[in-house]
Amino acid sequence: MNEAELIDPAGRGDMRASRILYDRHVDRVFHLAYRMAGEEDLARDITQEAFFRAFSRLDQFRGKAAFSTWLHRVTASVALNEFRRRDRHRKRERDLATVGQLPGPPASVSDPLLRERVRAAVDALPEIYRTVFILHDVEGYDHGEIAHVLEVATGTSKARLSRARTKLRAALGDLAPEFA
Amino acid sequence: MDEQEPRDPMAELARRHYHPPPATPRDEIWTGLEARIAADALERARTRRAARPALLQAWRRRPWGIAAAAAVGLVSLGIGIGRLASPPPGRDPGMAAGDPGTTGAARAAGAGGVETGRWAVLEHLTRSEPLLAMVKSDMARGGLDEGVASWARELLGETRFLMNSGVAFDPEMASLLEDLELVLLQVTLAGGAGIEEERAREERALLVDGMEARNVLTRIQVVVPRAGVAGI
Helix, strand or coil, X not given: CCHHHHHHHHHCCCHHHHHHHHHHHHHHHHHHHHHHHCCHHHHHHHHHHHXXXXXXXXXXXXXXXXXXXXXXXXXXXXXXXXXXXXXXXHHHCCCHHHHHCCCCCCCCCCHHHHHHHHHXXXXXXXXXXXXXXXXXXXXXXXXHHHHHHHCCCHHHHHHHHHHHHHHHHHHHCCCCHHHC | CCCCCCCCHHHHHHHHXXXXXXXXXXXXXXXXXXXXXXXXXXXXHHHHHHCCHHHHHHHHHCHHHHHHHHHHHHHHHHHHHHHHHCCCCCCCHHHHHHCCCCCHHHHHHHHCCHHHHHHHHHHHHHHHHHHHXXXXXXXXXXXXXXXXXXXXXXXXXXXXXXXXXXCCCCHHHHHHHHHHHHHHHHHHHHCCCCCCHHHHHHHHHHHHHHHHHHCHHHHHXXXXXXXXXXXC
């Protein structure tokens, strides 16, 4: 059954159609939520809320973009609203200078230490840059999809990604020469 | 990934080390989602019920107008059911009426109105499923949401109407409606307000037994998609 045939019954409350749509998209939605949240409980909440909103508002899905793009827009919106509500982003945004001073021996970087350096550097990005970086470089969305998801111009997405990478190079340049 | 946007070496590092996601807890998220959808449906049902006093006020102001509208509705309904249940053109009506093996559903099938009947039954089953899912989830927690009984009462009325109209298009569907009626009745009894705790416990135990024995929720979950695949 193709997606268009599932959307109408799911919008009328058919739980089987909803489950099929859910099964097709939940992995990517959960991955995005987890990458953005960094916590499993919060990622589950965001995923559940995103699907609930999407299923409740299927009548608003006009089919102009792919269902997956529309769903990811809902997911990003839910995640960003949730972070704003919890005021997490302020706690996360550390000064990049501080991140640069974190210990970072490139010679024999252990995984936990490397992970902490990368996490701290990405978390320190301002929200608008971090979101584009996660969508594009981490989760593999293209700029067209990001433009739909974040409701910005494609050029804006590219500019934000470039800015994010520049900031990350500055923060993580000591890890490998090619980053600098 | 865009062709014009070569992957930055840092992207690989970030993909491996920035919050690498665990396996998706699919069923856990779905269970919560299903309960949320059912709760939302319950809330909508409550809102609909809350809107009913408006009809009562209208009745007090213009009882004859409301009675006339109800009568028109009833006559239209009767005509609709009559069309569904009447034999096809060209067929001797006496044959259908005199044949004890000819059910209302079979007559409806002959009338060509059977698609409407099928749609009505499937639509009703689709709307009953969230309630049963919610009851199942509530019973696993040992109680019933207070609004469930009145929601079940609404569905019970519709179930009986469909059973009496003869639109259940095959014996399996007719049997499913009968079992659904019984389970909905048990829900209204188990969730009814103002009954003693001991009796409420007994009714809940009967409801659990009834749901398990009749397996109505699973049967609905099987029948409705199958009908969808068959193009009904």
